[in-house]
Amino acid sequence: MKDTIVEKIHEIEREHLVKVLFAVESGSRAWGFPSRDSDYDVRFVYIHKPEWYLSIDEKRDVIEVPINDMLDINGWDIRKALKLFRKSNPPLLEWLVSDIHYYEAYGFKEEMLHLRDRVFSPRASVHHYLNMAKGNFREYLQGEQVKIKKYFYVLRPILACKWIEKYNTNPPILFQDLVHELVTEPELKAAIEDLLRRKIAGEELNLEKRVDVINDFIEKEIAYLTEFSNSTQTDMNDPTDLLDQLYRKYLKVVWNFG
Structure with a gap:
């Protein structure tokens, strides 16, 4: 199944003109209690070309693939992911520590992992x-x-x-x-x-x-x-500057921008 998922990731890159930064398993398989017939819940973060972001209009920041009996796959744009990361979004934090990895590129996930304690609420x-x-x-x-x-x-x-x-x-x-x-x-x-x-x-x-x-x-x-x-209290410094730097860095790393 991993080969099928990786092939689907590359198909998404070609169809949507994006680069996928990482893709992991979410849901019951990642949580450790799959059934024999559990489907695969694949979640990924991707980045568009720089000109996609240089627009006066807001654009859809999610890619969803039609679900079939075995595969549920969808992803978030890097900007959406980093905004949710700033809010300590628990599903995203789980993606970062999933033990079932399908695809990683450019080192983005590792950098997010280094920052997760800075955003954890x-x-x-x-x-x-x-x-x-x-x-x-x-x-x-x-x-x-x-x-x-x-x-x-x-x-x-x-x-x-x-x-x-x-x-x-x-x-x-x-x-x-x-x-x-x-x-x-x-x-x-x-x-x-x-x-x-x-x-x-x-x-x-x-x-x-x-x-x-x-x-x-x-x-x-x-x-x-x-x-x-x-x-419960949340005392933390605003990580926006750090996340802005990360966002700009990966526009450069992935697309040689700027």
Whole structure:
């Protein structure tokens, strides 16, 4: 599949007259709990030729490829990516640490990695992950019969919040790392690990009886983290100048501009 994805990246470059700076896996494969039939969620950052930016009109800054059964691929323009990076956008920060790399060029991703501590906002990240957990819990995990695979899409953001509370840093992308570090209660850990084993093995995890020990943990942590999120602070210097320099640098590096 990697060869297919790289071929698609080059096709996007030709069709849209851009250069892709990096492409990685996002979603369940990157998070460590894919099913056998999980699709590939490819995310990338790209850069247009300089004249594209020299316009009085705003232009579309996203490239989206029609989704098929196995491949979901889309990307952000460098300027959009850096604006979101400035806001400590959690999905983008996850792209930077994804262990599944498809394509990298020009060293841009490494430079972003060096700067991520300068832009990291605990408050923004906690709010993002907590809202994700609340939404998925409300949508999928109410009642006696629940969509049991959705536990992962609630547990992971909760554990990401707990990592931020404990370490005040970006959480790791792998679900297993979060569980290992943050889940200590034996019954809860056993229940989570059993669901994880079943999901990765390809069992159909649709409607089943709720797992009370997991639901109880989620309800308690959502209440606690809601209070915690209101107390988080963000004290950081404005990184705009640094990101402007990075943007200009890569216009030069990629297109020999200026």
